[in-house]
Amino acid sequence: MPTPFPPNRQVILSSRPKGVPQPEHFTLSSAAVRPPAAGEILMRNHHLSVDPAQRGWANDEGNYSDPVPLGSAMRALAVGEIVESRAPGYAAGDFVYGWFGWQDYCTTTTAAVLRLVAETDLPLTASLGVLGINGLTAHLAFHSLGRPRAGETVLVSTAAGSVGSFVGQLANLAGCRAVGVTGSAEKVAAATTRYGYAQAVDYRASADIAADIAAACPAGIDIFYDNTGGAIGDAARALMNTGGRIIQCGTASIPHWTPPPQGPRSERQVLTKRLSWSGFVIFDHLAAFPATAASLADLIRAGRLTYDEDITAGLENAPAVLAGLYRGENLGKAIVSLV
Amino acid sequence: MPTPFPPNRQVILSSRPKGVPQPEHFTLSSAAVRPPAAGEILMRNHHLSVDPAQRGWANDEGNYSDPVPLGSAMRALAVGEIVESRAPGYAAGDFVYGWFGWQDYCTTTTAAVLRLVAETDLPLTASLGVLGINGLTAHLAFHSLGRPRAGETVLVSTAAGSVGSFVGQLANLAGCRAVGVTGSAEKVAAATTRYGYAQAVDYRASADIAADIAAACPAGIDIFYDNTGGAIGDAARALMNTGGRIIQCGTASIPHWTPPPQGPRSERQVLTKRLSWSGFVIFDHLAAFPATAASLADLIRAGRLTYDEDITAGLENAPAVLAGLYRGENLGKAIVSLV
Numbered sequence: 172m173p174t175p176f177p178p179n180r181q182v183i184l185s186s187r188p189k190g191v192p193q194p195e196h197f198t199l200s201s202a203a204v205r206p207p208a209a210g211e212i213l214m215r216n217h218h219l220s221v222d223p224a225q226r227g228w229a230n231d232e233g234n235y236s237d238p239v240p241l242g243s244a245m246r247a248l249a250v251g252e253i254v255e256s257r258a259p260g261y262a263a264g265d266f267v268y269g270w271f272g273w274q275d276y277c278t279t280t281t282a283a284v285l286r287l288v289a290e291t292d293l294p295l296t297a298s299l300g301v302l303g304i305n306g307l308t309a310h311l312a313f314h315s316l317g318r319p320r321a322g323e324t325v326l327v328s329t330a331a332g333s334v335g336s337f338v339g340q341l342a343n344l345a346g347c348r349a350v351g352v353t354g355s356a357e358k359v360a361a362a363t364t365r366y367g368y369a370q371a372v373d374y375r376a377s378a379d380i381a382a383d384i385a386a387a388c389p390a391g392i393d394i395f396y397d398n399t400g401g402a403i404g405d406a407a408r409a410l411m412n413t414g415g416r417i418i419q420c421g422t423a424s425i426p427h428w429t430p431p432p433q434g435p436r437s438e439r440q441v442l443t444k445r446l447s448w449s450g451f452v453i454f455d456h457l458a459a460f461p462a463t464a465a466s467l468a469d470l471i472r473a474g475r476l477t478y479d480e481d482i483t484a485g486l487e488n489a490p491a492v493l494a495g496l497y498r499g500e501n502l503g504k505a506i507v508s509l510v
Numbered sequence: 511m512p513t514p515f516p517p518n519r520q521v522i523l524s525s526r527p528k529g530v531p532q533p534e535h536f537t538l539s540s541a542a543v544r545p546p547a548a549g550e551i552l553m554r555n556h557h558l559s560v561d562p563a564q565r566g567w568a569n570d571e572g573n574y575s576d577p578v579p580l581g582s583a584m585r586a587l588a589v590g591e592i593v594e595s596r597a598p599g600y601a602a603g604d605f606v607y608g609w610f611g612w613q614d615y616c617t618t619t620t621a622a623v624l625r626l627v628a629e630t631d632l633p634l635t636a637s638l639g640v641l642g643i644n645g646l647t648a649h650l651a652f653h654s655l656g657r658p659r660a661g662e663t664v665l666v667s668t669a670a671g672s673v674g675s676f677v678g679q680l681a682n683l684a685g686c687r688a689v690g691v692t693g694s695a696e697k698v699a700a701a702t703t704r705y706g707y708a709q710a711v712d713y714r715a716s717a718d719i720a721a722d723i724a725a726a727c728p729a730g731i732d733i734f735y736d737n738t739g740g741a742i743g744d745a746a747r748a749l750m751n752t753g754g755r756i757i758q759c760g761t762a763s764i765p766h767w768t769p770p771p772q773g774p775r776s777e778r779q780v781l782t783k784r785l786s787w788s789g790f791v792i793f794d795h796l797a798a799f800p801a802t803a804a805s806l807a808d809l810i811r812a813g814r815l816t817y818d819e820d821i822t823a824g825l826e827n828a829p830a831v832l833a834g835l836y837r838g839e840n841l842g843k844a845i846v847s848l849v
Contacts, residue, residue, distance in 0.1 A: 400777035419781040428778050435770040438739035442758040442789040450781040 176204040176254075181244040182273035182489050184229055190426075191497045192229040194490040197245065205278040206255070213255040213278045216271050218482075220248035220299045221492045221505035222333075223423065244272040245489070250288065250298040251277075266291065268298045273489050275509060286460045290468040300333060300504030301471065301478035302464045304453050308420065309337035310463050312451040313345075313396060316418045321346030323393035326384065326410075327368075328403045331358035333504050334420065336366040337467075338396050340476055343367035347394070350387045352380075352403055354499055361502060365477050374403060381406035391415075399424035405435050408446075417448040479503030515543040515593075520583040521612035521828050523568055530836045531568040533829040536584065544617040545594070552594040552617045555610050557821075559587035559638045560831045560844035561672075562762065583611040584828070589627065589637040590616075605630065607637045612828050614848060625799045629807040639672060639843030640810065640817035641803045643792045647759065648676035649802050651790040652684075652735060655757045660685030662732035665723065665749075666707075667742045670697035672843050673759065675705045676806075677735050679815055682706035686733070689726045691719075691742055693838055700841060704816050713742060720745035730754075738763040744774050747785075756787040818842025 178201035185198040207213045228246045231238045239246045249271040253263050258281045261267070266288035271277035288298045300306060313319065325342040329335040330351020339362060342349040351362040351371035362371040370387045377383045384406045391412040397404050401424035408417065425432055441448060470476035481501040483492050489507045496505055517540035524537040546552045567585045570577045578585045588610040592602050597620045600606070605627035610616035627637045639645060652658065664681040668674040669690020678701060681688040690701040690710035701710040709726045716722045723745045730751040736743050740763035747756065764771055780787060809815035820840040822831050828846045835844055 419777055422777045431774040433772045434775040436773040438761045439767050445789040448787040450784040
């Protein structure tokens with residue numbers, strides 16, 4: 172008996188980009204939906220995530236994971252509904268968040284599932300951002316590596332970004348003073364009116380980013396949540412208070428690491444200020460996802476945590492949304508909806 | 511009634527050095543011993559510590575503490591016996607380790623005392639090195655920030671130094687493989703035969719320090735105990751394993767921090783390898799001194815921890831011993847004995 176599904180449309184990575192992937196690096200094609208084997212699920216994607224990290228996956232940049240093979244569906248996080256399950260613990264009708272790719276359907280082992288979505292009272296799109304790796308990253312890195320105390324100053328680079336927009340709010344909820352660095356007047360406004368920041372600096376408009384950050388942090392910096400590195404990071408590290416914590420969560424401002432880019436040495440600051448500078452990669456923390464997502468969901472329900480989404484309809488538009496990310500076009504989590 | 515003491519001889523800082531203090535920056539003079547006021551002790555120094563950090567105290571380099579005022583006894587750690595006490599909890603005959611300066615006698619509040627010496631079965635000189643800030647630094651930093659696990663590789667810069675000579679042994683006791691970097695064939699031999707190192711690299715004899723460290727650490731580096739910074743640090747950070755810990759305990763290889771010296775950026779390594787890079791300053795950990803010294807003393811008594819001392823007799827020789835430190839002349843803790 173044939174499977175009762177329409178063809179599975181897929182956005183295929185058809186050529187290897189150098190730098191930011193553009194629509195011409197992808198093609199739209201279809202394949203038959205494969206029925207699940209024993210231990211597998213077949214799920215239908217409702218919403219696709221569009222993330223800066225996809226640049227690294229499409230390129231051959233030696234990131235955390237192997238590059239996406241040419242000719243296969245673009246690697247992506249997504250959320251959707253199980254339509255058929257042959258895996259214990261998963262049932263048709265369950266909603267799942269995981270590595271389902273830019274396609275309509277995904278037949279996969281449960282190794283691709285990051286989380287069963289328990290918060291069915293909240294919009295399903297929330298599972299991609301505030302309850303997905305963005306919100307989970309913000310919460311886990313800020314609390315586990317930041318160890319915030321009330322009254323401390325928290326500086327966040329990319330304050331209006333998919334992670335930074337939550338760090339500001341979580342810092343605020345922890346009784347800290349959040350200061351943001353971001354890249355437009357519109358993002359400064361969003362940071363200070365919606366994302367919990369007491370103050371935000373527009374680095375593109377700044378003539379002296381170090382002076383502007385210093386002016387915004389008159390009591391120094393206790394926690395630096397760094398998504399950019401580079402000149403913003405250098406300025407922030409110079410302002411750290413004794414015992415300060417630096418969370419390295421991204422290096423978005425530095426395009427190439429070969430040959431090694433140079434910057435001011437950090438050894439003396441780390442030593443004399445007793446800094447603790449740590450790297451954070453969310454996929455090390457899978458076991459903490461359910462409880463952390465539950466905490467974030469409670470904050471949303473209580474009206475204490477805001478999230479923004481930038482939703483585009485149609486699978487075929489995913490490549491253009493990804494290219495737009497790098498032009499800073501979105502405000503809020505970039506999502507492509509299929510339903 | 512006059513105090514029944516001979517004049518208090520003192521090594522006075524008489525001019526401000528630039529760079530390494532030399533004997534001509536000091537003069538020997540005497541003053542009357544001052545009897546203790548209420549709350550004070552009067553102690554007699556038995557042994558004086560000579561430490562690399564004294565360069566910073568004699569200069570005006572903006573270290574952790576204010577520079578030594580010209581015309582006063584050189585700031586130094588020392589150990590000796592209380593001869594008269596007007597401070598509760600301290601009695602004549604007690605041995606104390608603390609900030610007693612390069613002089614025969616010290617009248618001071620107990621704020622200058624770092625530790626009452628409990629290990630009266632061990633030589634009193636041990637209180638300056640292995641049971642003093644050197645051994646305490648090695649033990650506390652290695653265990654609290656290094657979090658060693660058996661089988662891990664530990665790289666230590668200044669492996670034969672006053673701290674590194676203990677880190678190698680403690681790493682070995684923790685089941686780790688210790689690899690040292692040091693500055694002469696004699697120090698390589700001491701590191702590998704006496705201080706617990708499986709292997710040591712002579713950075714002065716090396717044509718390619720990064721290649722030599724890599725060859726000595728075929729399984730990468732899990733804990734980097736860094737006392738030097740600079741090129742050795744750059745090479746080590748590039749070899750860190752995922753989840754590695756870097757303990758910044760000194761920056762001896764970098765003479766000047768103004769203007770900021772440049773080096774390879776570290777953000778990407780910290781992020782992708784989930785490093786934890788922390789600064790350690792021993793004086794943050796005073797409360798842990800008694801228990802940690804007791805642990806170290808037990809290791810000495812059990813014959814599991816070796817220490818070397820380089821003892822010179824005579825207060826008047828302290829400045830020459832300090833100058834010699836920077837020429838790498840000593841092997842073992844530099845001590846000036848007065849008794």
